[in-house]
Amino acid sequence: MQLYDSKLAPNPRRVRMFMAEKGIDCDTVQVDIIQGENLSDDFLAINPRGVLPTLVLDDGTVLDESVAICRYFEELEPQPPLMGTDPVSKAQVEARQRHMEFDGLMGAAEAFRNAFPGFANRGLAGNAGTVDAVPALVERGRNTVVRFYERLNEALAESEFVAGDAFTIADITALCTIDFAAGAARVPIPDGCENVKRWHAAVSARPSAAA
Numbered sequence: 001m002q003l004y005d006s007k008l009a010p011n012p013r014r015v016r017m018f019m020a021e022k023g024i025d026c027d028t029v030q031v032d033i034i035q036g037e038n039l040s041d042d043f044l045a046i047n048p049r050g051v052l053p054t055l056v057l058d059d060g061t062v063l064d065e066s067v068a069i070c071r072y073f074e075e076l077e078p079q080p081p082l083m084g085t086d087p088v089s090k091a092q093v094e095a096r097q098r099h100m101e102f103d104g105l106m107g108a109a110e111a112f113r114n115a116f117p118g119f120a121n122r123g124l125a126g127n128a129g130t131v132d133a134v135p136a137l138v139e140r141g142r143n144t145v146v147r148f149y150e151r152l153n154e155a156l157a158e159s160e161f162v163a164g165d166a167f168t169i170a171d172i173t174a175l176c177t178i179d180f181a182a183g184a185a186r187v188p189i190p191d192g193c194e195n196v197k198r199w200h201a202a203v204s205a206r207p208s209a210a211a
């Protein structure tokens with residue numbers, strides 16, 4: 001099993017963190033997105049979509065999409081459960097994980113992608129052809145992230161973790177989103193979002209956060 005990974009990117013980090021929580025290890029291959037290695041013929045022969053993370057199983061099966069890869073690991077190694085434990089909690093975790101992606105990660109990606117000079121003609125991730133960046137999307141993406149922080153702050157007033165009282169994949173997506181938003185997209189956790197700050201400190205202290 002081999003994980004095609006990219007150290008600085010948020011989606012591969014989600015999978016690394018998920019694996020670390022479960023104590024799963026595998027060979028990794030670093031692919032430099034900034035230099036466009038993900039668009040090389042060699043990588044497109046593995047994943048024609050040109051995105052990371054990409055997991056290649058021993059029988060040659062190729063899995064992409066972070067959550068699909070996590071689902072595979074959840075089935076392979078159910079403990080500790082990170083995607084819910086019964087019909088209701090599984091649905092709730094999935095909903096919260098999607099909220100973190102749509103409310104936060106997409107806005108942060110939009111803000112970063114459309115501002116970063118190296119992506120001036122790579123406005124969409126992966127093998128999407130030549131797509132110009134749209135500068136107006138930087139502001140829109142940043143505003144989306146601010147709304148995400150505010151909503152998350154309200155949710156974390158009610159529960160210890162993003163999807164309730166257990167640490168799940170929704171926390172992993174939220175942490176990777178926030179660290180990417182605060183760093184690459186330059187939208188740190190605003191003052192006033194004290195619940196988010198408390199949660200962020202706690203989740204960042206988990207050993208898996210260093211994965």
Ligand SMILES: N[C@@H](CCC(=O)N[C@@H](CS)C(=O)NCC(=O)O)C(=O)O
Nearest residue numbers: 009010011051052053065066125126
């Ligand atoms: N929905 C996909 C998104 C994958 C994705 O966009 N990954 C980014 C890295 S965070 C990527 O490969 N970018 C390549 C590029 O920017 O060309 C997933 O969750 O795996």
